[in-house]
Amino acid sequence: xxxxxxxxxxxxxxxxxxxxxxxxxxxxxxxxxxxxxxxxxxxxxxxxxxxxxxxxxxxxxxxxxxxxxxxxxxxxxxxxxxxxxxxxxxxxxxxxxxxxxxxxxxxxxxxxxxxxxxxxxxxxxxxxxxxxxxxxxxxxxxxxxxxxxxxxxxxxxxxxxxxxxxxxxxxxxxxxxxxxxxxxxxxxxxxxxxxxxxxxxxxxxxxxxxxxxxxxxxxxxxxxxxxxxxxxxxxxxxxxxxxxxxxxxxxxxxxxxxxxxxxxxxxxxxxxxxxxxxxxxxxxxxxxxxxxxxxxxxxxxxxxxxxxxxxxxxxxxxxxxxxxxxxxxxxxxxxxxxxxxxxxxxxxxxxxxxxxxxxxxxxxxxxxxxxxxxxxxxxxxxxxxxxxxxxxxxxxxxxxxxxxxxxxxxxxxxxxxxxxxxxxxxxxxxxxxxxxxxxxxxxxxxxxxxxxxxxxxxxxxxxxxxxxxxxxxxxx
Amino acid sequence: xxxxxxxxxxxxxxxxxxxxxxxxxxxxxxxxxxxxxxxxxxxxxxxxxxxxxxxxxxxxxxxxxxxxxxxxxxxxxxxxxxxxxxxxxxxxxxxxxxxxxxxxxxxxxxxxxxxxxxxxxxxxxxxxxxxxxxxxxxxxxxxxxxxxxxxxxxxxxxxxxxxxxxxxxxxxxxxxxxxxxxxxxxxxxxxxxxxxxxxxxxxxxxxxxxxxxxxxxxxxxxxxxxxxxxxxxxxxxxxxxxxxxxxxxxxxxxxxxxxxxxxxxxxxxxxxxxxxxxxxxxxxxxxxxx
Numbered sequence: 134x135x136x137x138x139x140x141x142x143x144x145x146x147x148x149x150x151x152x153x154x155x156x157x158x159x160x161x162x163x164x165x166x167x168x169x170x171x172x173x174x175x176x177x178x179x180x181x182x183x184x185x186x187x188x189x190x191x192x193x194x195x196x197x198x199x200x201x202x203x204x205x206x207x208x209x210x211x212x213x214x215x216x217x218x219x220x221x222x223x224x225x226x227x228x229x230x231x232x233x234x235x236x237x238x239x240x241x242x243x244x245x246x247x248x249x250x251x252x253x254x255x256x257x258x259x260x261x262x263x264x265x266x267x268x269x270x271x272x273x274x275x276x277x278x279x280x281x282x283x284x285x286x287x288x289x290x291x292x293x294x295x296x297x298x299x300x301x302x303x304x305x306x307x308x309x310x311x312x313x314x315x316x317x318x319x320x321x322x323x324x325x326x327x328x329x330x331x332x333x334x335x336x337x338x339x340x341x342x343x344x345x346x347x348x349x350x351x352x353x354x355x356x357x358x359x360x361x362x363x364x365x366x367x368x369x370x371x372x373x374x375x376x377x378x379x380x381x382x383x384x385x386x387x388x389x390x391x392x393x394x395x396x397x398x399x400x401x402x403x404x405x406x407x408x409x410x411x412x413x414x415x416x417x418x419x420x421x422x423x424x425x426x427x428x429x430x431x432x433x434x435x436x437x438x439x440x441x442x443x444x445x446x447x448x449x450x451x452x453x454x455x456x457x458x459x460x461x462x463x464x465x466x467x468x469x470x471x472x473x474x475x476x477x478x479x480x481x482x483x484x485x486x487x488x489x490x491x492x493x494x495x496x497x498x499x500x501x502x503x504x505x506x507x508x509x510x511x512x513x514x515x516x517x518x519x520x521x522x523x524x525x526x527x528x529x530x531x532x533x534x535x536x537x538x539x540x541x542x543x544x545x546x547x548x549x550x551x552x553x554x555x556x557x558x559x560x561x562x563x564x565x566x567x568x569x570x571x572x573x574x575x576x577x578x579x580x581x582x583x584x585x586x587x588x589x590x591x592x593x594x595x596x597x598x599x600x601x602x603x604x605x606x607x608x609x
Numbered sequence: 610x611x612x613x614x615x616x617x618x619x620x621x622x623x624x625x626x627x628x629x630x631x632x633x634x635x636x637x638x639x640x641x642x643x644x645x646x647x648x649x650x651x652x653x654x655x656x657x658x659x660x661x662x663x664x665x666x667x668x669x670x671x672x673x674x675x676x677x678x679x680x681x682x683x684x685x686x687x688x689x690x691x692x693x694x695x696x697x698x699x700x701x702x703x704x705x706x707x708x709x710x711x712x713x714x715x716x717x718x719x720x721x722x723x724x725x726x727x728x729x730x731x732x733x734x735x736x737x738x739x740x741x742x743x744x745x746x747x748x749x750x751x752x753x754x755x756x757x758x759x760x761x762x763x764x765x766x767x768x769x770x771x772x773x774x775x776x777x778x779x780x781x782x783x784x785x786x787x788x789x790x791x792x793x794x795x796x797x798x799x800x801x802x803x804x805x806x807x808x809x810x811x812x813x814x815x816x817x818x819x820x821x822x823x824x825x826x827x828x829x830x831x832x833x834x835x836x837x838x839x840x841x842x843x844x845x846x847x848x849x850x851x852x853x854x855x856x857x858x859x860x861x862x863x864x865x866x867x868x869x870x871x872x873x874x875x876x877x878x879x880x881x882x883x884x885x886x887x888x889x890x891x892x893x894x895x896x897x898x899x
Contacts, residue, residue: 504738508751508896511849518751518896548894549710568896573850 148346150272151407153255154265154399158426167243168252176297179304183207186528188559196306208489211526213496220485224478229354231474233361235466236444237368241354241419247339247347248419250298254291254340255405261287265402291341292333299332345406349417356416364447365465369420371400371411371442374454379411393437400424400442410442495533495596496524497589499567506605513573517604521565523589525557531591532556535567538586541577543604544570545587555589569604580606694722698883706761706886716890723891726884730876731892739895744855746871751896754851756843757781759899763840765889769877772843777875783842788827789866800824801861807836807848808856 181193183206190197195204203210203218210217232239241248262268262283274280303325304312315321316329339347348355362368376394394411401409403423408415410424428442449459502518510516525531535553537545545553548566557563569585571578583606588599625634639647658664661673672678697718709716728737734747741749748756757767770779788797803820805812825834831844838846845853854860854869876885892898 502738504736505740505749505751508740508749509850510752511754511846511851513850516752516896548896566894566896 149407151345151405152265152268152272153405153407153423154402154427155259156399156403156423156427156430158423158429160422160426164243164252164421164423168249171244171246171249172253176301179301179309185209188528190308192308194305195308198306209526211496211524213524214492217485217489220481224481224485227474227478227481230361231471231478233358234363234366234474235471237362237366238355238358238418238420241348241358242421245419247352248421250294250336250340251344251405253294254344257290257294258287261290288341291337295333295336295340296329298336299329299334302332303328345417345419348406348419355419359416363470365468367444367446367462367465368414369410369418369422369425369442370414370445370447372440372445372453373411373413374450376411376441393432393441395431395435397431399427399431403427414447493596493598494526495531495589495591495598496522496526497587497598497600498522498524499587499600499602501602501605507607509607510570513578514570515573515578515605515607516568516570519567519569519587519602521567521587522562523555523557523565524562526560527591527596528559530556530558531596533589533591536588536590537569538588539569539577539604540583541575542572543577543585544572546570571604571606576606577604578606579608581608582606694718698722698881701883701886704886706765706890709890719887719890720894722884723887723889726880726888727891730880731888734873739892744852744860746854746869748853748871749851750892752851753897753899754846754849755840755897755899756845756853758840759893759897761889761893761898764892764898765886767873768885768889768892769875771875772871772873774872774874777877780875781843783831783844784870785831785844785864785868787866787868792823792827792865796820796823797862797865800828800865801858804828804836804847804861805856805858808850810856 178194179192182191183193183204184191185204190204192204193206197204201212229240258268262271271280271283300316303316307325312321312325316325343351371394373392376392378390378392379394379396380391381395400411401407401424403426404410405421405423406417406419408417410418424442425440425444429439432439432441445453445459446465448465453459499522500520502520506517508516508518521535523533525533532554533556535545535547535555537543546568547553547555548568550565555563555565567587577583583604584601585604586599586601588597590597623636625636627634658671659673660675661677662670663673664671697715700712700715701719701722704712704715709719727735727739731739735741735750736747739750741747743749753759755763757763757772767781770777770781772781773783774780788800792800799816799820800823801820802812802814802816803824806814806817831839831842832847833839833844836847838844838848845851850856852860853871854864876888880888
């Protein structure tokens with residue numbers, strides 16, 4: 134017995150379908166170029182080859198999860214060098230902060246995969262179904278054979294793009310030509326198929342149907358970015374002091390009192406987010422620049438100056454209202470905040486590059502055997518055992534000679550080997566048991582803990598590294 | 610809790626009629642999607658209890674029609690790994706242990722397998738680090754002193770048949786007499802001094818001189834004239850710094866008076882040949898191997 138008057142308010146808002154109109158202009162051209170470059174990088178990269186010799190994969194960019202190795206052109210990252218990846222991620226984060234504080238949501242508007250793929254899907258949609266008006270008509274139409282055919286064509290093309298997107302992703306994790314052959318002939322690993330299927334489904338759903346809802350409801354970045362922006366940030370805005378009061382220009386009396394905005398709704402019709410930029414700064418705006426193109430076109434036609442909608446800094450509003458020109462772009466961009474981000478970003482970048490050039494292709498770690506800390510031998514000498522891990526990151530087998538530095542006399546011997554030379558195969562890790570023995574009655578034998586340095590040099594003396602550990606005498 | 614039966618005003622959602630300090634409770638229905646998922650989980654729970662082990666009975670639980678069990682899963686996993694290791698175990702049984710260092714892959718596998726056998730079977734007495742228990746009769750396997758020999762074949766024999774046990778006729782066997790019944794307390798004290806002298810420890814020189822003859826008459830046949838020991842009989846060397854039961858005067862006196870009887874079980878009937886070989890290799894590479 135629900136009374137319509139007492140029915141509770143609905144808590145769910147259905148999606149308002151968005152039919153963005155075709156537009157052309159400088160920002161649209163820029164977006165085409167960025168789309169071509171980013172998609173090109175994504176699809177082509179796994180197919181680039183890079184010769185690393187016969188033992189290693191020849192794929193330029195490869196995340197080898199099974200071999201626990203990451204290849205990026207001439208750079209090879211081992212798992213213990215994961216700080217490079219962490220550093221790159223921090224740089225990516227700081228870079229995002231820098232660009233957001235200087236130029237607003239340029240990442241969202243131009244480079245974000247969600248934006249790029251949605252743009253691509255919208256292009257396909259327009260190609261099949263026609264521009265905005267035709268799409269709206271088709272949307273409102275009953276299901277006819279024509280509507281069904283158009284929808285089927287559109288969805289099929291979307292699915293092909295989605296499949297190519299999900300398909301390209303897995304090529305970064307295995308040899309691309311081999312995996313391609315495997316995928317086509319049904320021989321690939323189930324994980325590859327599952328990954329392709331999941332990414333195809335998400336691309337299809339996100340690019341074709343969810344679109345702006347991902348940006349508004351799913352993505353955390355729009356919620357965070359307000360913290361990066363201030364009134365000096367250059368972002369897209371509507372110059373309401375020029376445009377208002379808006380209205381249809383008539384030759385009749387009173388017409389000259391109106392602003393430049395003729396309320397043609399061109400900016401609204403082209404918006405892929407379905408918003409009205411004239412409402413002011415809003416979370417749903419990804420600053421893609423298409424409303425600028427649309428408005429400039431209209432301004433040209435009615436003979437008014439461009440940039441009614443354009444990139445502006447909010448701090449210039451007062452100057453512009455007073456009819457003065459805005460401050461220069463550079464004076465907005467160079468401010469303590471952006472300089473701080475730049476310094477942090479560049480600092481980490483320089484640090485990573487220096488680390489990349491300083492790293493040796495030899496890694497040594499040592500863990501003293503602590504159970505027991507020392508062993509008394511029959512002649513009363515005291516022996517400590519160590520587990521030495523030698524990682525040879527060269528692409529050929531190398532022999533490493535071990536050396537020792539300690540305050541006092543210690544004899545170094547290796548388990549199962551004559552002499553002090555260990556050979557380690559190419560790209561492998563060897564564990565070697567190592568013994569240090571102090572003569573009976575010597576200071577080290579009867580003492581407590583003493584620092585010891587162990588180093589390894591390769592046969593040609595090209596790589597050398599050392600580790601510090603401790604020797605335990607018999608004193609408690 | 611107070612309940613007031615207040616009719617909602619027009620345009621206001623229906624309430625349950627409950628009111629706490631002016632706070633009322635809406636009577637909104639559950640969303641349909643939520644309700645249907647809830648019903649689906651109920652249906653699924655019925656299906657699940659049929660397919661999988663679910664209802665507890667007196668002795669055990671219902672098995673489920675799929676016959677799935679975690680134990681069977683674990684057993685299958687273990688079988689899978691054992692099957693994978695089978696070729697390596699076969700190679701280990703066939704290999705010449707003295708020369709195994711040449712086969713790097715097999716050596717690494719054997720040492721890892723031996724380490725796990727050691728932790729399960731040997732660490733109770735010899736310690737997880739194989740350091741034994743000092744001065745308590747559990748030998749340290751890391752040093753260079755061996756009662757019965759430290760070559761890989763000696764270790765293999767000791768692990769297979771054990772020491773002084775009653776289950777394996779091939780066990781290593783020897784027995785030191787308890788001299789408390791044969792010698793006087795004074796004589797034992799003299800031998801203690803001599804044994805301390807053999808191992809270069811502080812001692813009473815006069816007693817040690819007197820003890821030398823007693824030592825040569827009673828002890829030297831097994832422990833050697835200079836205390837060098839005899840591995841054929843498992844007689845420990847007395848001339849060095851390593852003492853299985855301690856090298857103090859009290860410990861040596863106790864050993865001479867009452868003797869010692871260290872026992873190790875035979876593993877030939879407990880472990881597979883490959884496992885015994887693996888653990889022998891593991892012990893051999895801990896630092897004492899000869």
